[in-house]
Amino acid sequence: MQNLTREDPLNEVQQKWVNGEIPVVATIAFGMGIDKANAKKGLSDDAKDIQIKALQTGHKLMASFFNESDLKKCLKNCDFCRIPEQVSQQANALKTQRQESLQKKEEEEYSGFENGLERTEKEEVSRLKLLFR
DSSP: OOOOOTTOHHHHHHHHHHTTSSOOSOOTTTTSOOOOTTOOSSOOHHHHHHHHHHHHHOHHHHHHHTTOOOHHHHHHHOSSOOOHHHHHHHHHHHHHHHHHHHHHHHHHHHTTOSSHHHHHHHHHHHHHHHHTO
């Protein structure tokens, strides 16, 4: 593990966080004995702003801050790295699959109704079941 000196920029960032001058979006240090009263799960408004900026600037800037800008090197060194394009493709596939499943379920649920009144009654029964769970 790297020893942090007073001149080290990471030490400076850590001291600013400890003093409450800057928020931290995430850290792997949680669970290792953080002794700071306001360290908690969840995002403050400041952290949400930082998260939005991180999303706007892209993962590459965040990765380069942590010296992980080389994706090929990163993929060789860990088992859980994800390629952003693959994650996006998987998310889109899951979304499409979910939409198709819901559409199929709806078609099966409402098939065979002779008139709109039966469908309305069925919808009302479903709504009431959800209300009284």
